[in-house]
Amino acid sequence: MIRLSDVSKVYRVKEPDSRETRDFYALKGVSLDIGDGDIFGVIGRSGAGKSTLVRCVNLLERPTSGQVFVNGTEMTALSGARLRAARRRTGMIFQSFNLLANRTVYGNIAFPLELAGWNKSEIRGRVREIASLVEIEDKLGDYPGTLSGGQKQRVGIARALANRPDVLLSDEATSALDPQTTKSVLRLIRDINEKLGLTVILITHEMNVIKEICDSVAVLENGEIAEQGPVLQVFTSPRKNATKEMLSHVINAELPESFAGLEFSRTPSRDSDLTLRVSFFGSVAATPIVSEMVRKFDVDVNILSAHIDHIKSVPFGTLVMQLSGSDKEGALEFLLDMKLRVEVIGYAARSADITH
Ligand SMILES: Nc1ncnc2c1ncn2[C@@H]1O[C@H](COP(=O)(O)OP(=O)(O)OP(=O)(O)O)[C@@H](O)[C@H]1O
Ligand SMILES: [Mg+2]
Known part of the structure; x- marks a missing residue:
């Protein structure tokens, strides 16, 4: 289970045309409970704080205040080697894939295992196993530059899963993909969620992505949770304008x-x-x-x-x-x-x- 308790992230920002600075709340008092094995969506407009939120889960970003728990471990209480070890329990995928261009697909998937100190033969077995799960085993010798967007994201997913994490964090992982490829990558994420019992946090600005695979959703607006709950409930009876706006192209319920x-x-x-x-x-x-x-x-x-x-x-x-x-x-x-x-x-x- 993942729990965020009253998490805020404050940046000190410079006022334009002045030497003054002020506090900017990228996240403000965010509390979330995400059940084991859930696919939890976070939706919001650009700048709402989605990336900041997901980076606070694995402490790539340290919250200014509040607590983050992942499977009973308080991430916010850890630092150094213990934090690095805990962070391995979460895999992450990105919109821009973030693959290493000078390593083959095999080398990319092997990379986190090398960092974690696995030996060569263990790595070989694990890379083949995970490459077959994401159906990329015929590309292991290729370089990322020669792959399609969908194939690159499959490699990204394989790399994120290599260390057998409990949690997969996805930050706009399908935003650079066409609708067809988006569907197939989402289907893969759902299959993995079912097969491995992995908890998934999926960040997106697209309502269709949430609708496709998420169990629950939180709507983020200006760093705050506007509403959250089961996808069916939030999308069929939206209470806040932020949600209604995002749904307006799906539920065209305006008067003529x-x-x-x-x-x-x-x-x-x-x-x-x-x-x-x-x-x-x-x-x-x-x-x-x-x-x-x-x-x-x-x-x-x-x-x-x-x-x-x-x-x-x-x-x-x-x-x-x-x-x-x-x-x-x-x-x-x-x-x-x-x-x-x-x-x-x-x-x-x-x-x-x-x-x-
Ligand atoms: N290091 C930083 N310093 C100052 N402000 C920051 C920093 N990182 C993020 N912000 C601000 O925090 C807010 C939230 O940013 P964030 O990247 O989390 O938004 P987002 O919802 O992921 O947006 P997008 O959909 O465009 O990716 C933005 O206004 C951003 O400018
Ligand atoms: Mg973002």
């Missing part, structure tokens, strides 16, 4: 433009339509519920926008709909009883009155 100037009222009215934004996920599929509602309450439904996506093959989505008819409130009660997340936008003129 023709609604922009419309006045919505909270007061029920017979003659106006009730506009709702309904989110659903998993077993609560929206379509059968909507048709049952239409039958039971004799309302008409006009779907204004709909978007459905999948998180680890669980469907989730949002519908924006207008209800008309005499028992709109009954229909609303029914939707709420169904445990759908319903946001009442309000009552407004009939859609026929709206100029599209």
